[in-house]
Amino acid sequence: MTDKLSVILIGAGNMGGAMFQSWVRAGILDPARSAVITPNPKPWLLDLSDETGIPINPVDDGEGYDIAVLAVKPQMFADVLPGLSWPNMEKTVFVSVAAGLPIGEIENILKSNIAEPHVVRGMPNLPVSVGEGLTLMASGQAVSDAEQSNVKRLLACAGDVIVMDDEDGLDRYVGTSGSGTALALLLVEAMEDAAMSLGADEAAARRMAEQVFVGAAALLKSDDRPASELRAAVTSKGGTTAAGLAVLDDEKNGLRPLMKRAVDAAYARARELAGK
Numbered sequence: 001m002t003d004k005l006s007v008i009l010i011g012a013g014n015m016g017g018a019m020f021q022s023w024v025r026a027g028i029l030d031p032a033r034s035a036v037i038t039p040n041p042k043p044w045l046l047d048l049s050d051e052t053g054i055p056i057n058p059v060d061d062g063e064g065y066d067i068a069v070l071a072v073k074p075q076m077f078a079d080v081l082p083g084l085s086w087p088n089m090e091k092t093v094f095v096s097v098a099a100g101l102p103i104g105e106i107e108n109i110l111k112s113n114i115a116e117p118h119v120v121r122g123m124p125n126l127p128v129s130v131g132e133g134l135t136l137m138a139s140g141q142a143v144s145d146a147e148q149s150n151v152k153r154l155l156a157c158a159g160d161v162i163v164m165d166d167e168d169g170l171d172r173y174v175g176t177s178g179s180g181t182a183l184a185l186l187l188v189e190a191m192e193d194a195a196m197s198l199g200a201d202e203a204a205a206r207r208m209a210e211q212v213f214v215g216a217a218a219l220l221k222s223d224d225r226p227a228s229e230l231r232a233a234v235t236s237k238g239g240t241t242a243a244g245l246a247v248l249d250d251e252k253n254g255l256r257p258l259m260k261r262a263v264d265a266a267y268a269r270a271r272e273l274a275g276k
């Protein structure tokens with residue numbers, strides 16, 4: 001049996017709450033050594049606490065925690081982190097899922113309590129809420145291979161996890177991971193608009209566009225072939241699909257250069273937020 005993890009979640013908002021639910025579904029938490037800290041627990045969290053025995057805002061932190069997931073807003077870190085306290089904090093790995101705060105800055109905040117903080121940054125995207133997320137993660141120098149493995153195992157409860165060679169990878173690929181969900185959803189909107197321009201009502205346009213993307217995603221997940229091969233397989237020479245693709249795949253004005261610009265813009269903004 002896989003070892004269960006001792007985890008404390010700091011902040012149970014939309015992202016933190018979604019991740020916590022994925023951990024409970026996967027059965028990865030040790031209820032006797034886990035906890036949630038949140039000022040205003042929602043009814044679903046109170047129910048889940050009763051069901052699992054995982055306490056909310058405990059008075060007694062026992063022997064401490066293996067992993068602390070920091071899911072509060074980045075502007076709250078300087079106020080929240082110095083107030084954290086439990087036994088053996090120097091053995092805890094702190095996992096931040098806040099955008100824009102570099103590992104070094106988080107380490108400096110934690111040094112008020114810990115001489116050498118162990119910090120990991122994880123950047124999850126919205127589909128973690130349905131167990132189909134993508135999280136990019138990068139570890140600070142103090143994090144051991146075993147600690148990184150445990151963090152990856154925890155984050156993988158909500159979807160796929162890719163370990164970056166360096167922290168800049170979290171910013172560099174934000175357009176194809178964290179922000180990528182919104183970019184993909186905009187494509188759905190664009191297809192809806194196109195359908196309505198041809199006379200479809202709003203409900204039918206939405207139904208068509210959403211199912212096309214849901215079906216394409218399911219096809220990608222069930223078939224080992226890359227998107228390029230699947231696309232070629234459904235494209236007949238001189239047919240309607242080929243005509244549409246000729247527009248979208250135009251070398252200068254098509255989707256590829258436009259997507260590159262969008263991803264580059266997301267990377268530039270991520271670096272600005274990180275003060276780079």
